[in-house]
Amino acid sequence: MKRPRRRVLQGLGWLVPTLYIIFLMLPIYWLVNMSFKTTNEILGGFSLWPQNFTLASYHEILTNPVWYNGYISSISYVLINTVISVAAALPAAYAFSRYRFLGDKHLFFWLLTNRMAPPAVFALPFYQLYSAIGLFDTPWAVALAHCLFNIPLAVWILEGFMSGVPKEIDETAYIDGYSWPRFFVKIFMPLIASGIGVTAFFCFMFSWVELLLAKTLTSVAAKPIAAVMTRTASTSGYELGLLAAAGVLTIIPGAIVIYFVRNYIAKGFALGRV
């Protein structure tokens, strides 16, 4: 009796995700659409697709050093941050997943609170701190500042993956005469390779999308692409075509990274550690 109704419902099951994805894609489509128009055409009126298709905006971004240097500095601080965060988080996550030590729970909670701290609270003191130590306007300043929220996150995710590895493996390795560093690099890290991948992905993601701190800690030399965009929006009038093209180009690195880790994302989320 229930079969047919259920089948109809299941037949319509694809509708909800499809509608949702269409909703997600519409603003992105509009951005891509704008990026292929000239500024005059954009301001001239409403049209669903470019009437005079042009690559001028992309050409401008890829040949003007102000623009492409923005991409280079963004990518460099994101990569530095990802490497530092994962490298520092690995032993810490191991400690949290294997040992109990004085103040461990408090330390873990304190780390988490930093993931939750509003960056706006830290913007001004960060500016002073990194000016004082002479790192202001370098990718290192942003990379180190982003550790504030990425390291707690990395520890949290990695701890989840490491707790999934049975402790007997550690003990067997020690009996076989492995020292801790050798065991960790040779045996343990390959076991949680997918976890390291997921962690690196999330560090990349949160460092890539953050702007407030990145903007505060740079002025000229290490200006991230996102900040170059805000400046363009305010100083050179209303160059929507350029802005849209730059926006599209910031989506691409994320899309590439997401494509490579798509199978691990669900797994990383499944452990409930984000």
Added chain:
Amino acid sequence: MNKTWNNKAWFMVLPVLALVAFNAVIPLMTVVNYSVQETFGNNLFFFEGVKWYREVLASERFHASLLRQFLFTGLILLIEVPLGVAVALAMPRSGPWVSVCLVLMALPLLIPWNVVGAMWNIFALPDIGLLGHTINALGIDYNFTRQPLAAWFTVVLMDVWHWTSLVVLLAYAGLRSIPDAYYQAARIDGASRWSVFRFIQLPKMNRVLTIAILLRFMDSFMIYTEPFVLTGGGPGNATTFLSIDLVKAALGEFNLGIAAAMSIIYFLMTLLVCWVFYTLMTREEAQ
């Protein structure tokens, strides 16, 4: 897992501790410092005690942005959590479409926040944006740069667009961890769709949903870039949330004392909520 007691594990935590403390403790102490002092420039500071705190807590401007902040966070939680669960329930469980769905849905999460704001700005412009143009074509007067209500609608819709996928991914991961045997048992018992959801799926999603709500609460509570780029906090102060107000006071008006006291109050509120959720979560895990 039963863990061994080993205080030497502190050495493994040391790098993390150093890096995070450098970024958290020094700036936080700077903020505390400012929050109890008055300055007249030239690096001259005078101790003021709790004057700034009293001023902030009594100021109507702070109350207004706090109220807006809670309203915004409440609204987006009410929309994003049920919507995210609904989409996750309707997603295919296996097959090639799973990857397609996941990649497309995760895409908004990876767009820099100011690009999200700029994108929605272009999307919602009343004359040339797809959204704005369509709404106006339907006969509804819509202009998010002038009408507070339209601005709120746009900011909330933008956040739903931006972050619902996070709830979807979390809820989906929770759903996938349910063994097939549960569904088979439910089918044998002739359980309705609703009771499958209420008694099998919802309890299994409990943990991930707590995390989803926690993350959405925290991230929406510190939201800055997207509404700042989209509306600049306006029209008037209609979408000036806590972070926007704070940055305005600190960097715009250079009211160091006020801004610092606001930061501390703001941070303590986040901390309190974080602690409540953390306690709830660890208690759940212990069970």
